[in-house]
């Protein structure tokens with residue numbers, strides 16, 4: 001949908017979200033939530049069906065993209081006007097040395113020149129407020145700036161990494177792409193214009209927030225449709241690293257902290273056990289990992305899984321808080337492997353929901369065709385014997 005500008009793993013299709021909403025929604029006023037909104041598949045479907053929706057994500061990139069998708073694009077003339085009336089003497093001070101190492105100076109200068117005047121004095125608060133507002137429409141200058149930042153993914157000095165959805169910095173001597181950020185920005189905006197939003201229907205609200213502490217009123221959500229991060233150590237920050245770094249710099253968000261807060265990555269946040277009484281499957285999984293003979297099982301992996309389980313329970317507690325008494329939803333999730341051990345990720349989610357008073361059951365299981373292990377050249381050999389399954393869970397509170 002976004003060409004090569006972005007690397008997003010949507011995890012379910014637009015038609016899945018439409019079907020799920022058609023089954024779950026009973027009134028057009030019902031509020032839909034996706035606490036892991038990514039590029040906004042659920043939000044797009046809710047908009048198409050005329051339902052109000054809220055999407056949260058911890059990746060600044062995802063939120064910027066979702067905001068662009070669901071904001072009316074400025075007319076070409078206004079777009080060009082913002083591009084041509086930009087600050088002639090932009091300062092590169094806002095960018096960290098890490099960010100600077102990812103771009104040519106001219107590209108960073110283009111981005112800096114688009115920061116609107118009101119943003120110059122209070123630059124960080126300005127972008128932060130865009131991330132945290134529930135207002136959907138972006139003003140023209142914010143729209144053009146966010147387009148340039150996302151397009152910058154394609155002009156950055158990076159290439160495909162070992163994991164198919166990650167990227168890495170170019171090595172010395174490796175050729176870089178010769179692309180003009182201004183042209184890329186326009187092309188990306190053109191692509192966004194071709195996406196249909198349903199005007200007249202409530203526009204989705206996309207916000208930068210942690211699913212473990214949702215900025216959402218208690219008892220306000222009717223339906224939740226989402227796909228949590230799987231336990232495959234995917235780092236969603238890295239998959240769109242250049243744009244994420246620029247967005248972090250300009251909004252004063254600490255990139256490392258954000259990466260640590262993301263669920264399901266390689267970073268262990270703390271070695272605390274879950275504050276919740278965890279279910280039987282979670283207990284036995286942790287037990288198997290603790291007793292596994294492979295290196296680092298006790299010192300690292302066990303804690304990585306503890307962290308995932310705790311986070312999953314925290315999100316379910318938040319769902320319980322924000323959802324109405326007749327709240328219901330659907331979840332898509334794939335299982336994974338720890339060495340030779342199959343990890344039933346859906347069972348972790350199911351137990352966490354049941355622990356918080358939801359009813360939850362598996363409604364579908366399908367074989368995953370193009371899973372990460374298969375796509376990764378390094379893991380092909382390792383992954384061929386392993387079939388992964390994708391599960392659809394349905395849950396309700398009543």
Ligand SMILES: C[S@@+](CC[C@H](N)C(=O)[O-])C[C@H]1O[C@@H](n2cnc3c(N)ncnc32)[C@H](O)[C@@H]1O
Pocket residue numbers: 008009010011012035036037038039040041042056057058059062209210211212226227228229230236237261262263264
């Ligand atoms: C499997 S993807 C969901 C993709 C989404 N369905 C779509 O249409 O693009 C999981 C998402 O969870 C986000 N995420 C990871 N940890 C999070 C957290 N603690 N709070 C909110 N979002 C988080 C990631 O940035 C990623 O976008």
